[in-house]
Amino acid sequence: MCGIVGYIGYRDAYPIVLKGLKRLEYRGYDSAGIALIDDTKLNVYKKQGKVAALEEFCYGKDVKGHIGIGHTRWATHGEPNDRNAHPHLSNSGKLAIIHNGIIENYAKLKQDLVSKGYVFHSDTDTEVLINFIEDIYTNNAGSTLEEALRIALKRVVGAYCILIVHEDEPEVIYAARKGSPLVIGIGKGEHFLASDATPIIEYTREVVYVNDYEIAIVKPDELILKNLGNERQTPYITKLDMQLGAIEKEGYAHFMLKEIFEQPATIFDCLRGRLDMKDVSITLSGIAAYEQQILAANRIIILACGTSWHAGLVAEYIIEETCRIPVEVEYASEFRYRNPIVKNGDIIIAISQSGETADTIVAIDQAKKNGAIILGVVNAVGSSIARISDAGVYTHSGPEIGVASTKAFTGQLAVLVLAALKLGVDNKTITQERFSYLCYELAAVPDKIKKILEDAPAIKKIAEKYANCQDVLFLGRGYNFPIALEGALKLKEISYIHAEGYPAAEMKHGPIALVDEKLLSVFIATKDPYYEKVISNMQEIKARKGMVLAIVSEGDKYSSNIADDVIIVPETDELIAPLLNVVPLQLLAYYIGVEKGYDVDKPRNLAKSVTVE
């Protein structure tokens, strides 16, 4: 998820655009850049790293001009570095573009442009888009840039919010959106453009939210909106009534809550271009070249830490069921010191949100020395783990600002399910009908999570009821056992309450000694082959006066007669259930942490990326 800022008006554009980029830093970035037109000279400055690095780079340069566009990048195509940073120039050097989104058919467009003699200086889909537009503009004699933009956008597939400036038209910014947000602030003799209202609110509270498939032609005194059919659209002006501080989280109280609520969208983004429900197929180009080696492997070793390790445990159950390949899940920190037995050709799956976790990096290095093949499941594009992996799949969850991992975890699960299903059906270790059924269930996950999130107020009430518990057990069986561990970790991280996760059947082997009327046991008791046994475990707790909160499937009338409280989730296959069942546990931890007055985005003692051993 990148940050977009634009200004056109009577003021100097540079300070406004740069400040706007700083306000968008929460969206995460790995590089930043700015394009300015000083009379008829187009200047482009861009730099890997923080916005501060860009500011330093611009010091002493020509940053004059009353029109400017700026961008903070969260890489999707191409490593984070200077040449992949936005803005990108067309081959003529006269057009500059910034882009938030993904052009899915960029490879074909690039191939055609290369055959026409276009040259490319970056690995990005964005540079392809601006040259596609230029190609139409120059080859359709008499067409305006606006018309060329309209023609181009009808032919690209994907999501975009783009701003374009032309050296020969210093009095206009062209903008368009589909799938990625664009807000235009209405000033007097000036206009402000941005991915959200954060960079705008200090200048004006009158804004227009551009709709999908609309093009905006923005001049200092005029805003024209058109659809791709070249029909004028009336701009609908709304008044911002949120305070600046809140908008940085787009209205959410905390980044953690925002990221929990982003999960329907981030899982949709993760599946997009990979799970095709038209012909019910899965394409994972990131690991396709290694598919035969994976299926021929004697075993798969998963390396990870923390929440990512829990994703690995879920993957163990899924891969063993769908591919019948033995899987071992290792704490990276333990693996690296254990003089592990790794053979040439062993498959390592390294799971990491940040891609910078020192324990995981060193464990990977150890495995690589022994000839293992490294497959990365990473969120941060171009991160260290992404770079040292032989291949991999990005989760596309966008920047995760909250220290406790939520959307990145479900993104990891979505990627691991995609991979396990693809490998399993190709390996014929699951039937085509099971494959198709699970693809439908996976495609339904975003909507089912939306349904769970609608119950957030009820979950908040339950959280407030149990916020003063001193000790909590999380219990599940099968695919839900790793989710019990994840629920316990979330509660520990966010509320500082002591919590432990166990396989539900393990209670009778000792932990049940802890049960009394003060202990809360959270059961994941959704409909699956273990359901009856989990119900028995719940009854064992109730028989000893323990409190029970149960996560249950829609339609389950029985559990509510046993548990003190229930949280209902939509039914799905046990293999897909972890993606749903973790969401109420994320909300439970969040609301308890808030109830206790803690900084849920930056919990004590924690860091977002543990880059030390």
Ligand code: AGP
């Ligand atoms: C997640 O809530 C924790 N903050 C932490 O356990 C995290 O999952 C772990 O440090 C691994 O980080 P990574 O996924 O970036 O490698």
